[in-house]
Amino acid sequence: MKRQTETGDNEDPGARLALQWQRITLAANRLGAGILRRQIKGDHFLFPDPQQIAQAYWRWGLALVQDPARLLATQQRWTEEALEAWQQLMTPPGEAEAPKTADRRFQHPEWRNNAALDFMHRGYLVAAKQLLNAVDEVEGLDPHTRQMVRFYTRQYADALSPSNFAATNPAVVERALETGGESLLRGLANLLEDLAEGDGQLRLRHVDPEAFEIGRDLATTPGRVVHENRLMQLIQYSPTTETVHQRPLLIVPPWINKFYILDLNEKKSFIRWAVAQGHTVFIISWINPGPELADIRFDDYLTEGPLAAMDVIRELTGEEQLNTLGYCIGGTLLACTLAWLAAAGEQDRVSSATFFTTLLDFSDVGELSVFIDEEQIQLLEAQMARKGHLQGAHLGQAFNLLQANDLIWSYVINNYLMGRDPLPFDLLYWNGDNTCMPARMQSWYLRHLYLENRLREPDALSLAGQPLDLGRIKVPAYFLSTAGDHIAPWRGTYHGARLLGGRVRFVLGGSGHVAGVINPEHSGKYGYRHYGRLPADPERWLQSAREYAGSWWPDWRHWVAGHAGEQVPARTPPEGIEPAPGRYVRVRAPKGAS
Structure with a gap:
């Protein structure tokens, strides 16, 4: 009404x-x-x-x-x-x-x-x-x-x-x-x-x-849906430069929210900005699942998400290597993908990996831990068994409690x-555009990652037939965390960054889980910190880190350019399935609390 x-x-x-x-x-x-x-x-x-x-x-x-x-x-x-x-x-x-x-x-x-x-x-x-x-x-x-x-x-x-x-x-x-x-x-x-x-x-x-309409007010960067399966649509964005970096960029967003947090409007859009920097940008748009996908596994998100996207991108661009970027739980899935590729002997398909506010070690999840124990997970599993999925509104209520006075x-x-x-307010519209999580996948994720913290243990978990060891990931990585993050606390993400086996650039931005990421280079907000080494104690890193004014976006632009190859003629997306942002992102979660 x-x-x-x-x-x-x-x-x-x-x-x-x-x-x-x-x-x-x-x-x-x-x-x-x-x-x-x-x-x-x-x-x-x-x-x-x-x-x-x-x-x-x-x-x-x-x-x-x-x-x-x-x-x-x-x-x-x-x-x-x-x-x-x-x-x-x-x-x-x-x-x-x-x-x-x-x-x-x-x-x-x-x-x-x-x-x-x-x-x-x-x-x-x-x-x-x-x-x-x-x-x-x-x-x-x-x-x-x-x-x-x-x-x-x-x-x-x-x-x-x-x-x-x-x-x-x-x-x-x-x-x-x-x-x-x-x-x-x-x-x-x-x-x-x-x-x-x-x-x-x-x-x-x-x-x-x-107040807003997706495709009219939000998610307006031009592009095409070039592939889809039961879990995702893959979007390729139209270039705005005559030449582009040789290696394309694949973005893996969280499925707990919708991808257009990275494409809110022309001034705030990280996607539009990345395209303007000469990247051929692809992004996964996850399905908003219903009960029919209750038995979807975390393995399926791996194989039908990043791995499927990589195959399509190689076919469309002819490039054997690409740069990757994962946000929040999308970054957790990206790390699993890189570990899977390493175990399968295919790690050279990825030139670099960027992680936005991503937990890999779940020993410090901040106040979210109040919702994670055996009894509460059993309660969620019983509800998911009835519904076939976890309604995003439940998670939204929990996240709101973390900032009760504001939200x-x-x-x-x-x-x-x-x-x-x-x-x-476009950001709060996105925040209220809830998504659901398939029952089987969500149960696995909560138990094996949050409750048992097994991803940090070498070969303790296997996905799609391959054991996962984060230490085998040798690709260069850029880790962005934010000082006020209440969903992925930066000290927790710091411990996860140290689990990777390659060279890691750890950057600590200002503000929180969203505002600290969506911080355009001309905003003049927050600033960021960096220090080249990663000592075991994050407090030592913080004391040693140098503080820089303004957005971290230019820092990332310079870093990723070193892994993006030579300049090549710009790539226009094929006709594909439909214009961006596609159908999947427009699917709304059912009304009501459950």
């Missing part, structure tokens, strides 16, 4: 209120019907699992009561900090400046100018800090339980922020007064519509789903308390 846009100030207030009540009634009816459907189907799958969270807190509670002295010390410190906040509040103006917080939730002037709000938000920050300290200071907890309890305690603290409640958020109160309460009605309608969209589970919108609560305030529709 497309949301109504905000009405103009000149329209009759009564008509506007009537429209809002109509939206509320319709959305409530849809919500009730959706909940009834889920009850009839028995479809009440929740991830993360509340029972697993409760068990973690039970173990934490047992450890807490076994150390009463530490509990008393924590309570005493909490009281002292609360008294200090009260004393600061009571200091007359002019004797002490009211402390300002860098927390974006409390930037409205009234959080400092209003004595009650000032005390409330400072008291909240003290309480939130002490809650997390209480988790950190309890002894006798296993690391996984401690991380789970700390993670969900932070979620609890974030949820209780006074900025998340209409009566205690000054910006919400101002808007309600300005609109005569209409903003609150509009927000209620937005909430009901999002609940109805998820059949009773909240589908928080970061962007209007009709959940700021939109709760905007959409529901302020009664506004989210602004058009």
